[in-house]
Amino acid sequence: MSKITYLDHIATLLPSEELEAFKASYQQQLPKTIKVVTSKMALSDFEKIVTIRWWEIEKTVHPDCFYVHKRTWSSTLGQHFLHQGGFFYIQELSASMSAPLLEAKPGELILDLCAAPGGKTVQLADTWSFVIANEPSNPRRKALIYNLNRTGMLNTAVTSFDGTRFGELYPEIFDKVLVDAPCSGEGMSYKTGWPLSWNEWLVCSLARTQVKLLASAIKTCKPWGTIVYSTCTLNQIENEEVIKKTLEAFGDQISLERSKKYRPHRDHTGGFFVAKIQKHSSIKPQNIQQSPKIPLFDTSNKLQFQVRELLKKDFWCENIADTILFFSTSSTIYITTKQYLDIHGKISLDKVGIPIYDIARDGRWIPNHHLGNLFGNLAIHHIFQVSDQQAQAYTEGKDISLRENTSLDEWFLTLKRRDYGFSLAKNVSGILKNKMI
Numbered sequence: 001m002s003k004i005t006y007l008d009h010i011a012t013l014l015p016s017e018e019l020e021a022f023k024a025s026y027q028q029q030l031p032k033t034i035k036v037v038t039s040k041m042a043l044s045d046f047e048k049i050v051t052i053r054w055w056e057i058e059k060t061v062h063p064d065c066f067y068v069h070k071r072t073w074s075s076t077l078g079q080h081f082l083h084q085g086g087f088f089y090i091q092e093l094s095a096s097m098s099a100p101l102l103e104a105k106p107g108e109l110i111l112d113l114c115a116a117p118g119g120k121t122v123q124l125a126d127t128w129s130f131v132i133a134n135e136p137s138n139p140r141r142k143a144l145i146y147n148l149n150r151t152g153m154l155n156t157a158v159t160s161f162d163g164t165r166f167g168e169l170y171p172e173i174f175d176k177v178l179v180d181a182p183c184s185g186e187g188m189s190y191k192t193g194w195p196l197s198w199n200e201w202l203v204c205s206l207a208r209t210q211v212k213l214l215a216s217a218i219k220t221c222k223p224w225g226t227i228v229y230s231t232c233t234l235n236q237i238e239n240e241e242v243i244k245k246t247l248e249a250f251g252d253q254i255s256l257e258r259s260k261k262y263r264p265h266r267d268h269t270g271g272f273f274v275a276k277i278q279k280h281s282s283i284k285p286q287n288i289q290q291s292p293k294i295p296l297f298d299t300s301n302k303l304q305f306q307v308r309e310l311l312k313k314d315f316w317c318e319n320i321a322d323t324i325l326f327f328s329t330s331s332t333i334y335i336t337t338k339q340y341l342d343i344h345g346k347i348s349l350d351k352v353g354i355p356i357y358d359i360a361r362d363g364r365w366i367p368n369h370h371l372g373n374l375f376g377n378l379a380i381h382h383i384f385q386v387s388d389q390q391a392q393a394y395t396e397g398k399d400i401s402l403r404e405n406t407s408l409d410e411w412f413l414t415l416k417r418r419d420y421g422f423s424l425a426k427n428v429s430g431i432l433k434n435k436m437i
């Protein structure tokens with residue numbers, strides 16, 4: 001195959017009069033956009049808090065996503081304590097276009113087939129559906145788990161399969177599936193710089209995987225379910241042609257509901273492609289593979305009672321929703337939602353929900369940062385109200401010094417910023433020891 005430049009390639013995709021505008025669009029910095037985690041903080045509170053104090057924000061097409069313009073805060077958005085506390089996720093606007101197309105609803109079981117670092121999983125789980133976030137790469141899965149813990153997405157579980165296997169392993173079990181496929185990333189040049197050449201061999205190889213991932217997604221989706229395919233690339237081979245091949249392969253068992261390509265110079269976003277597919281009938285798997293082993297968790301009523309009683313005793317947390325489920329492994333107590341029981345024992349999972357207590361060797365339960373972050377809003381006892389400055393310093397790994405020793409020596413306190421749980425600290429002789437990191 002002959003080597004062609006990236007611009008030669010782009011020239012094949014656009015009318016010639018748009019080429020200059022396309023080139024110019026890559027010189028411009030895109031505004032930062034964030035998604036507010038609405039299951040943790042009411043939108044109206046978020047808008048009020050950040051605009052009074054730090055940023056100018058502007059609405060986007062999504063009610064929970066904002067452009068962030070002016071900042072009177074010296075740290076970056078990612079270092080801000082509201083980010084570290086999981087109240088928002090930084091995501092370029094075009095990247096936030098695919099997950100809402102699934103129209104996820106509470107109670108639905110959703111698969112995010114290519115999930116790390118997790119921006120779209122957070123969008124999906126913030127609807128109170130239950131989301132399985134799959135990511136085969138170990139380092140990327142670590143980043144995914146970090147982000148799900150940070151944002152308190154307790155209604156999620158993580159798997160580590162090659163996504164092309166899902167359809168055969170778990171046929172027709174998900175209500176909806178997102179395939180945010182690995183791609184050549186042409187739409188990300190605003191971040192990564194203008195590529196010199198265009199590698200057709202790489203693009204074709206990615207497209208072969210994308211076709212397999214999309215087929216797997218269709219097979220693992222229930223009949224009448226919805227599948228959304230997206231990439232952050234612009235070429236036809238990884239986008240329109242993947243969809244065309246898939247429609248040919250599945251015939252009238254599926255249909256394309258709509259598709260759209262976001263072009264930087266027209267849409268003032270990164271480049272992105274989305275396609276929404278409807279599955280019409282059952283597709284019997286040709287070759288069901290044996291599901292891998294399932295680890296055993298304690299989800300007993302006794303454990304539910306024990307955790308609720310402890311939260312009541314230690315932090316006076318009442319009114320924990322009936323939809324919450326606690327479970328334990330030999331070393332950790334986790335929190336998730338009862339919807340997890342629908343898949344318990346059916347899918348091989350690497351991680352479910354959020355860890356809230358470590359179980360020490362002597363059997364004691366030691367609360368962690370996530371407990372303070374998740375239950376701080378309910379806690380009314382053993383709490384400490386932090387200032388913005390203290391919250392920021394705590395996020396940076398510092399301890400908080402109390403002016404005088406409290407009678408609460410050797411106790412865990414939930415740290416609150418106004419009504420919101422932010423973290424948890426261990427009070428050792430008047431020093432709130434950092435448990436965030």
Ligand SMILES: C[S@@+](CC[C@H](N)C(=O)[O-])C[C@H]1O[C@@H](n2cnc3c(N)ncnc32)[C@H](O)[C@@H]1O
Binds near residue numbers: 116117119120134180
């Ligand atoms: C475009 S990124 C996903 C971004 C993510 N959806 C988000 O919003 O943060 C594609 C991901 O697919 C993963 N991936 C690569 N090959 C895969 C495969 N065979 N099955 C599933 N995921 C795969 C990559 O490691 C990468 O994390």
